[in-house]
Amino acid sequence: MSVTTSTGSGLPETPVAAGSAHPRRWVALAVIAVAQLMVVLDATIVNIALPQAQASLGISDADRQWVVTAYTLAFGGLLLLGGRIADYWGRKRTFLVGIVGFALASAVGGVAQSGELLFAARALQGAFGALLAPASLALLTVLFTEAHERAKAFAVYGAIAGGGSAVGLVLGGVLTEYANWRWCLLVNVPVALVALVAALPLVPESRAHGNTRYDVPGALVITAGLVTLVYGFTKAAEDGWGATATIALIAAGVVLIAAFVLIELRSSHPLLPLRIVLDRNRGGAFLASMLIGAGLFGAFLFLTFYFQVVLRYSPVKAGLASLPVTAGVLIAATLASQLMPRLGAKPLMLTGAALAASGMLLLTRIGVDTSFPAHLLPAQVVLGLGLGFTFVPLSSLALVGVPEHDAGAASAALNATQQVGGSLGTALLNTMYTSAVTAYLASHLPPDPVTQVRGLVHGYTVAFAWGAGLILLSGVATAVLITVRRRDIPTGNAIHVG
Template structure:
């Protein structure tokens, strides 16, 4: 290949990576942007206090429930096609959400946004895996992709407050119409065409039972804190979910073209990586909830001030995502994960010690920076680890499995931590909230420390062994052949 051709290819890959990072930023923005707007949404559309949670929960249930289907559709029908479908669903549902005049319309729109995320997330991640060689090149690409997610967290917190104050709550949805619409156009132009072979047939029995089972499981986990873990509704829903998932596994074991090939779980890195993504969201992912309770319920911050308070930890996560790729390339994925998790556990423990009813923001800032940088490093590196060794034809479903673990972990972790925190005592005064958040910080620190032990199950290839012609220092040891990438046009 000539020097000019190589330069053109690199520029093309750079433009595609920028688009994939942009998509990850949209997903992060969409998750965070509604939180500050919830009180105005509730009063504007007449939500009850209980039903208002479904502005958030409808998104989480649909996202988590349809991720495996979205991942397999990416493998069968093409990464570019599913990327565009996901972006288009974001744009359309955001428009409907901004125009909503009834609570149920907004809840449905949020569910469709979650569906869009379930197609967009695995398509985006599998494109990164397919286009960039395993090792240093892929680690760097994932750092940029993860950094975009970190910046989306910052933008989501700030935009939610600014847009709501200036234009009202519909603006937090209308801004996504513009962003996602631009993403559809850019994807049509920049993303390499799907190969002709990227077509197939969905395993309908597996798709129905698997999607229904996961959706009901996430639904039960979301409802459990409000209805009670032992309520007949939650127990019945969970039992039906487990039954459907059992049927799903039986169907997949006998299918000639399964939606979820069970052989993937023989890849120790994918199985372990999914546990890591689950644990990451169950621990690090829950910190934002308890920080919000601490700042508003104990220190008396307003919603706008709370949004500003999140800028420092969110920016630190952004720095960590950039460092994650560099560290995993230099020291190896497993070593980087173990180190980052240990630092994150220590930072969270320090936060539990220094956060008090009279603590200033500056007093807790060092702990926030340390644990947030560690969080960013783990976020990037856990996806490098989880998808290593997954064949190119299965990258979509592999990404979907890892991301499903992430979504379910968020629901389970928050519910369990709330139950632990509120079990220590009752009441709602500042001292009680302070005690509950302290208990939650310690529980999170312990959970992160336990995750270190899970991480030791990863396999790691010796640094001297090459992968795809690249430095293998950041790779694991299950891949024997190069992943088949999509070539830019």
């Protein structure tokens, strides 16, 4: 999984102590990294627990995607606002509020007795994560003012956060199998408590100066529009694409998103300055990011269910079985970092899209008893390699030609597009899955147990096929829109977390 975060709004920063480095900056780095790890691993740790959570709370197949999308919608929709709040309100204060809020939301989710309460808790986690993530990175930028030390700090931060997805897969499996799925959420409480106690004396406060106006209407409208659109996709799974409620919700979502664009055009302090998006290369990067997120997030969800429901893997085995994707991402990201100065971004992104789509297409060949070493392992490695070759160039393309004061917003926008794409893609793929399973069972009556399992597998393959199509579309967007030369690509400003 990729997470690209920013320092906030990109505004000038107040140094911790003029002319001197903070004496406890390396210990503060450890505290910040632990808090960020909590946010990063929360996506994958919940994926592994989802089959048990769905059964425990009686969540329908159409609604289960809200466990994922409630988090990613709130996180992606509020991330830019969170960056500005951190800059103006105070980075330490925002960091502490983010930790406390994330822990409380996790506790609510861990004791939830209904699907609706779990969805609400996940949305709260995403909202507080949107405060915590940009505040964390902004604090590092302020703490480490010397270029060499800052590079080291970002490398440590990136390595820890980059391993979060792998840690989440394994930890989620262990907690679900040997304790209870609820501990995949409750585990955040002691971690947050340790980070909070350590942060109070170790992390310094800082804030940006200048106009402190926030584009709250823009944040509320875009989040409402995205939630409405996802709800429309969910209703399509239940009632069909032609149902009045489905059409009305999707139309309302589109209208709200259009209203957000109008708000941003007229706002003196827009949440997302449209000049960032309207540049051809940056716009292509954001579109590609959204399409990759759409194909990727849903695929991970269905792979988890395939492992546990069809192949009958234990949660621990399912977590371990999902690691090849992470391994592929880390290998390719390392290679891409070395190759990009010589080849440029576009060739790597096109290669990555082709590889990732190929890996997804290999997953459409699964059956009720597919071999892991012969088929599932190579498919996941190919998928991970493709994603790794794509994520690294995207982080740099988001900053092509961006003025310094827009750098934070541009980098955060890349993360937001991936989260938003993941939300929409998960809802869309879940709808396609549900429709495919329903149609398969309707054509194979009476649906005996073997037929039901085959129906599930058919639904997974349809979802993987749609995921491959979305990733291929990202390649088309790259080929058509991105024209930047390799010497024009900036380095060092966007923080990529594999």
